[in-house]
Amino acid sequence: MSLKGKRALITGSTSGIGQGIAEALACDGCDVVLNGFGTASDIETLTLRLAAQYGVSVRHIAADVAKMEDCRSLAARASEELGGIDILVNNAGIQYVASVEQFPAEQWDAILATNLSATFHLTAALLPSMRSGSWGRIINIASVHGLVGSIFKSAYVAAKHGLVGLTKVVALETAGSGVTCNSICPGWVLTPMVERQIEDKMRIESVSREEAERQLLAAKQPSGQFATPAQIGALVIFLCSESAANLTGASLPVDGAWTAQ
Numbered sequence: 001m002s003l004k005g006k007r008a009l010i011t012g013s014t015s016g017i018g019q020g021i022a023e024a025l026a027c028d029g030c031d032v033v034l035n036g037f038g039t040a041s042d043i044e045t046l047t048l049r050l051a052a053q054y055g056v057s058v059r060h061i062a063a064d065v066a067k068m069e070d071c072r073s074l075a076a077r078a079s080e081e082l083g084g085i086d087i088l089v090n091n092a093g094i095q096y097v098a099s100v101e102q103f104p105a106e107q108w109d110a111i112l113a114t115n116l117s118a119t120f121h122l123t124a125a126l127l128p129s130m131r132s133g134s135w136g137r138i139i140n141i142a143s144v145h146g147l148v149g150s151i152f153k154s155a156y157v158a159a160k161h162g163l164v165g166l167t168k169v170v171a172l173e174t175a176g177s178g179v180t181c182n183s184i185c186p187g188w189v190l191t192p193m194v195e196r197q198i199e200d201k202m203r204i205e206s207v208s209r210e211e212a213e214r215q216l217l218a219a220k221q222p223s224g225q226f227a228t229p230a231q232i233g234a235l236v237i238f239l240c241s242e243s244a245a246n247l248t249g250a251s252l253p254v255d256g257a258w259t260a261q
């Protein structure tokens, strides 16, 4: 319960990594604002479960972070509902896979808006109150693709490299203020986003699920194991702790040695 009394906004927290982060923060005593798409009943079930299980306030605000106005109103409403936001986790993200020549321009725009620009808008909106409280944590869920490239992921790789760069600038501008800003760079994590890539591989290459998973991991992630949303959540908790007060501007891989190669 080391984060009791802190208030967190986690974008894209109705699924996958974001949900794992919200769970970890709530478990540590944080009040949380969830955001992301999903059915009303699934979102209500998640919201009620987290609140009951951990005894914290949990809200959901249904903003589309690909839109600037939604980001600004999400920041304002989240601050209003919890009385302020101390921890911002920029996690919402989407993927699209195609060669550069075949990449639809609208997918490029959507990925840049969701995976990069949303972080700028939310950070700009929430930083003033973090500065005035002399404490804040901004954690950007980038990717190994913020550090290295892969074929067919031009928009995703460009956005995630941008996120790593933005993280450095925010860390420099906030250094010494009590606010830190870091990126987490996961390799393969088994979530609905990766599930879609496994299913594509099974279909296109006519292989079993086990074989598709094995091939995905073997190609990039030497540990041969998926990371888990709970492991990413645990790193977020550490970054929010006082032990990490001087850890800022970093991009931390959780990638089974993918980027060590």
Ligand code: NAD
Binding pocket: 011, 012, 013, 014, 015, 016, 017, 018, 035, 036, 037, 038, 063, 064, 065, 066, 091, 092, 093, 094, 114, 115, 141, 142, 143, 144, 185, 186, 187, 188, 189, 190, 191, 192, 193, 194
């Ligand atoms: P996911 O598809 O399971 O979850 C994505 C979440 O973002 C969902 O809650 C979805 O509703 C939300 N979202 C998408 N577009 C949104 C929008 N416009 N506005 C608001 N919410 C929106 O994906 P995931 O695998 O949990 O990915 C989470 C983050 O982690 C992403 O930024 C992704 O790039 C990053 N990441 C994932 C992996 C992986 O292997 N799964 C690896 C590296 C980085």
